[in-house]
Amino acid sequence: MPRDASELARRLARDAEAVCRHYLSNGRRQGRYWMVGDVRNTPGRSMFVRLSGPEAGPGAAGHWTDAASAQHGDLLDVIRESCDLAHFRDVTDEARRFLSLPRPEPALPSDAAVRRELVPQGSAEAARRLFAASRPISRTLVETYLCNRGIISVEDAGALRFHPQCWYRPSDEDRPGTPEALPAMIAAVTDLTGRQTGAHRTWLDGATRNKADIATPRRAMGELLGHAVRFGAADKVLAVGEGIETMLSLRCAQPAMPAAAALSANHLAGLLLPATLHRLYIARDADAAGDMAFAALTERAGAVGIEALPLSPRTSDFNEDLRRFGLAGLRAALRVQFAPQDAHLLR
Template sequence: MPRDISELVDRLAREAEAACRHYLPNGRRQGGYWVVGDVRNTPGRSMFVRLKDSQKGSAGKWTDAATGEHGDLLDIIRESRGLVDFQDVAEEARRFLKLPRSELGPLPRAARRRSQGGSQDAAARLYSMSRPIAGTLAETYLRSRGIMSLQHDGALRFHPRCRYRFDECAPVETWPALIARVSDLNDRMTGVHRTWLDPDGFNSATLGKAPVDTPRRAMGNLLGNAVRFGVADDVLAAGEGIETMASLRCALPNLPTAAALSANHLAALLLPVTLRRLYIARDADAAGELAVAVLTERAIAAGVEAIAVSPRLGDFNEDLRAFGLDQLRELLRGQLGSRDAARFMP
């Protein structure tokens, strides 16, 4: 019987494919990986679970290319089963492995912190070590995306040498990064999102992001939470990407907005109890359409009016860069309710 967490992880890794088939049945095997939408078993192709040990990494390790989240099979068990206490996660793993019920006492605090989807303490430290974006490469990056004047209320910061590693076996690099604060409905910080930046500036191939495999990653507790620009009361606009919602915030500087960081997280976004109307920024792809449908259904069930707003191109940042701020405002004016247009338009 395993006597510590590392041994339990090792035992699961030996059964990586069986574990994926059991806990992520909406995915499928593709070469040496199990491919699925996310760690919560959503259909899709953005998350990859390594099924065998290789030079690239250990079996059971996974990465979500859409959000940058990563972890092991214990995290998959936690999220797919909706478990909170890590003791319950460990017992579920032992049940799957057909091991005797643990006779160990409560797990140490360091192990229980795994249930938070990444260390919130590490996220808070990274945010505290970063600095305001004014005059930094982060501001240059946003301006290259057409985001010239943004009221972000301290949600965005800059770190000049943010650590990056593709996986646990790769060497550590450092790149400048845009740091975004993820928070809950009570404005408690729950994580951060990192966009690693190219120190040489903007180019058409990377749009200013660092030339690494996954230039965007998040850490901490993301589910239900968001990068928030402004404090929502009765009206809120929510969407996927930081640049998308920052673009809306530029066009409507008085409208509170929230970036959930991915389509899956947008669908699961928690709504303020005071909310009466929700504008959902649609991304023009299949995942974006599904997120709008799921969040609309949840909003209506909560007594909130839900209105989808659509870009002319792929997302509202593409619209901002292609057509400019004035045309973006006119596009939004026609999709907002008349009272909200009068209230939030500059």
């Protein structure tokens, strides 16, 4: 007989699909997940429940995440919210009723002791939870997507993860019937200390292995200004630019060079710089916004004694250079733009 909440949750998780069919009846099974709108049984696909997995720990059966709100929990939370139960004793009573178990005599703790903290949508904490709910990119659609863009290997790939069903809010520009959840590359946005402050999502199409055919396949969330997606630890030298694929393309040619993607021209202009930095290479996108960001960041770097040097692509950006001219061509074009003392950073 289950005597505490953790044992009740484990018993429910052993029959997770039956729990979902009963309490989340507006959803449906999709592969190893039960998809529904939210924990209150709203129709939709932003919440997914794991139907199989270990009894505890990462990936455990019965654990769920709502990609829209970043809420997460177990099947006891599903019972509480879907049945609108205010007290934890009522939750466990309902769980035992479902499991056909006798009710224990000892009083159980209040639901305040186990209530999952809700966080604002789009906040830094929501970004951290989304990243934590994702998995490493090895042998996933993210790895395939990057390979299709000429990025064969990723040094220091810990900033990137894969989410199999990341919630997407369709806009007025999207076609009718646009899915509300799609596979996505999730990138951690961090500050200079390595603390995650945000996340960037690139939704992907499993059939084409490219960006999803939706109105806004890239979106960021959390606290972004001054921060970046980082590859490698910066000390005296750092390369910065706008896009993730742009900086990963540079890393293919210069894997020893730490790099940071600021995600937009405005954020590149406002990027915070490490106090230890001596030289800053700025990968310029070939457009007016890229020129503005380069000028603003160069001025800020010079004001604190950091030498700023441009890295200019032959096409619109360095990922297009990589795909058009190959790794050898990209490396040759970069070699003449590097300061002599940094030539060793190129393979």
